[in-house]
Amino acid sequence: MELSERQEKIVEIVKNSSPITGEQIAAKLDLTRATLRPDLTILTMAGVLEARPRVGYFYKESQKKYPHMEKLRRLRVGDFKSLSASIRENISIYDAIVTMFTENVGSLAVVGEGQALKGMISRKDLLKAALGQTDLQQVPVSVIMTRMPNIIMTTDDEPVLDAARKLTTHQIDSLPVVEAFIDEKGEERYEVVGxxxxxxxxxxxxxxxxxxx
Amino acid sequence: MELSERQEKIVEIVKNSSPITGEQIAAKLDLTRATLRPDLTILTMAGVLEARPRVGYFYKESQKKYPHMEKLRRLRVGDFKSLSASIRENISIYDAIVTMFTENVGSLAVVGEGQALKGMISRKDLLKAALGQTDLQQVPVSVIMTRMPNIIMTTDDEPVLDAARKLTTHQIDSLPVVEAFIDEKGEERYEVVGxxxxxxxxxxxxxxxxxxx
Structure with missing residues (x-):
């Protein structure tokens, strides 16, 4: 199991002095009980710790395995992705916002020839532009978009779990689903497929x- | 298991004529194989159908149960919620956008006395305002916010599964976590707690x- 740094510390504490209450663990880490609750819930659910009412937490030497989780691992992005919504880089920020509403999406892929990915634009990017002195009707999206190669992408074959991890780690709402291809100049490009x-x-x-x- | 209408139809088809391939099921439903893939994946993962390579799908009479899912059910919103970010209804749309950036959130609760929930405002609402002729510095958020009682809410005690279902069903990004209280006029109000x-x-x-x- 992949533990966060804090979860590792909790496990270490429980190993060394069980049974121990949530309050006692919190005190050792100089945190509140409320802050610790999600970690304790996950560790108990994972079978790493055992919680006995009115006694405290124990470390479980033999942890049950979860073979069904393997099935979860087998779920692929390609089976659950949404249709891509894309625009060209020369359209105005104003038109990009309109497209976001007409397509009912929270992000747009900015593409060139052959749906090749050039950039991404999010509601957050557009809001930031709206806040500035920018003339939304005049300035093209290319000015404010996040550009290749600074775009976090996924593919049809990637497990949804790994794609979900990218979304949470990089604090973004959406990943373009791409397929790599070689363009006429011999350079690697990414076609947006969702x-x-x-x-x-x-x-x-x-x-x-x-x-x- | 809670099946969608389409999943019910698939199960019915497989029951009546197994083994049957994904292509054949798709043809019967007048859909493409690609459209059906997520449903077939979920039904197979749930143990309702069995997929045998080069043969097709079978209906499984005795479905394995997933007792671990019960643990998932026990996860509560209160243990995983984020801190609430809130504003007053008289602040300008411009200041609301700025607050969204400084607090690094995608939605804001609009509250009155005692953190009582009055409305919600999302990035989408703000973008729509930015698109119009609205003077962002002059118009207060109260003009564009979604108002009580039209707000979908959750509580600390609600299972995260039910809260997640609210998010997907109502196509919203965020739910205010609330606690009910009775105000001095004897009316029920909701304090925002996350x-x-x-x-x-x-x-x-x-x-x-x-x-x-």
């Missing part, structure tokens, strides 16, 4: 959570 | 997906 968003992740989460009924 | 977003869902998904290692 988008994978936090909405897709939330939908998968809801579906998985409904499996038990 | 926010629960698609980002929180994605983080939980990543944590759960990492449990197996």
């Amino acid at each position: 988008r994978f968003t936090k909405t897709n992740v939330a939908k998968i989460f809801v579906q998985i959570g409904s499996l038990e009924d | 926010r629960f977003t698609k980002t929180n869902v994605a983080k939980i998904f990543v944590q759960i997906g990492s449990l197996e290692d």
Whole structure:
């Protein structure tokens, strides 16, 4: 199991002095009990710790494995992605905002020939532009977009779990789903074939959570 | 298990004529194989269908149960929510956008006395305002916010699964986490105590997906 730094510390503390209450663990880490609650919930759910009411937390030597999680690992971006919405780099910021509303999306891929990815633009980028002195009707999106190669991407084959990790780690709402190709100049380009968003992740989460009924 | 209408139809088809290939199921539903893939993946993962390579799909009479999913059900919003970011209704749209950037959030709760929820404002609402002829520095957020009682809310005690379902069903990015109270006039109000977003869902998904290692 992949533990965060704080979770590692908690496990270390419980290993050394169990049983120990949540309050005691919090005191040792100089944190509040409330701050620790998500970590303790996850560690207990993972079977790393055991919580006994009115006693405290224990470290579990033999941790149950979760073979069904392997199935979760097998879910691929290509099966859950959304259709891509794309624009050209010379359109105005104003038109990009309009496109976002007509397409009902929170991000747009900026593409060239053959749907080759040149940049990405998000609601956040557009809001920032709206805040400035920028003339939204005159300035093209190319001025404010995030450009290649600074774009975090995914592919049809990537496990949704890894794509979800990219979204949370990089604090972005959407990844372009791409396929690599070599252009006429022999350079590697990426054709946009979809988008994978936090909405897709939330939908998968809801579906998985409904499996038990 | 809670199946979508399309998933019910797929199960019915497979029950009546198994083994049957994905292409054949798609043809019967007048859909493409690609459209069906997420449903087939979920149904197979749920143990409702079995997929045998080069043969096709079978209906599984005895479906394995997923007791671990019960743990997922026990995760509560209160343990995973983010801190709320709130503003007063008389501040300008411009200042609301600035607050969104300084607080690094995608939505703001508009509150009155005692953090009582009056409205919500999203990046989408602000972008729409930026598009119009609105003077962002002059117009207060109260003009464009979504008002009570038209706000979808959650509470600390709600399972994260149900909150995630609200986010996807209503196509919103964020829910205010509230606690009900009775004001001095005897009316029910809701104090904002946090926010629960698609980002929180994605983080939980990543944590759960990492449990197996």
